[in-house]
Amino acid sequence: MIKNYFDWIWHVRDSVELPAGQSPKEALDRLEPLFHERGTSFERHGNTISFGKKGQPAQDRMSVFDRGELVVESDGTASRLSYHLVSRAFLYCFFAPLLFLAFAQMNTLVRDYERASAAAEMAAEGDKAKEEKEDKILPQSPIDKFLGAPTPEMPDKDKEKDLDKIGPSPTPAYVFACIFVVLYIGGRILETRLVKRLFRRRMRGEDREPVGPAQVVASV
Structure with a gap:
């Protein structure tokens, strides 16, 4: 039951008049060529077409969907094509941002730990260097003493570390999370509209198969 509340993430349900x-037969006859693509298998029973895709090429205009079912239904006054399509690509794009956000949180924890350790180490080194400066007095020339020059101090052995550059940054993970959010929202809206438009144009006879090299040679 819980699955039914979340399957909208990767399931597309809609209908076209x-x-x-x-007739239902004529509508399905016009839609059937869409499932003659490489990597696509389908079954047709009455007013229903069920299909599945595996290793589908990018040129397939329905390549984003892995399986689905198309049914022509009638309520006595009008007939409609109802379809239910499933896309694993939608599912992956939906959960990818959550994965990258987890990486970002992990990087933040590692960065904070490393910076705290570096800060403690720097504080210890600073106390030790201060003690060395207090214990050791550098020689001063009589001329400097006569002129009132300050006593020279011990030079620092190491420069203070830049804490802001220590540890992994979570920024790249946040960037990838945003990219996949955009991909999911854009793809979910665009592909849903494109497939509905494709079915509508197919049934109206407005969408034609692209002419390939074989058809061109045959026509010559």
């Missing part, structure tokens, strides 16, 4: 006077 059939053109006036078009």
Whole structure:
């Protein structure tokens, strides 16, 4: 039951009204060529087409969907094509930001620990250097003493570390999380509209198969 509340993440459900006077058989006849792509298998029973994809090429206009079902239904007054499509790409893009946010949080914890350790080490080194300066007096020339010059101090052995540069930065993980959020939102909206437009144009006969090299040679 819980799955039903969250399957909208990678499931697409919608419907398209059939053109006036078009029979269910004619509508499915026009849609069937969409499932003749490489890597796609399908079954047609009555007014239903079920399909699955594996290793589908990028040229497939429905490559983002891995499986689904198309059904022509009628309520007595009008016929509609109802479809249910499933996309693992949507699922991966949805959870990818959560994974990168976890990486960012882990990097933040590691960075804070390393900076705290470095700060404690720097404080200890500073106390030790201060004690060495107090214990050791550098020689001063009689001329400097006569002129009232200050007593020379021991030079620092190491420069103070820059704490801001210590530890891994969480910024790259936040950037990738934002990228996948944009990909999911953009892809979810765009692909849903594109597939609905594709089905509608197919049933209206407005969408034609692209002419490939084989068809061009055959026509010559």
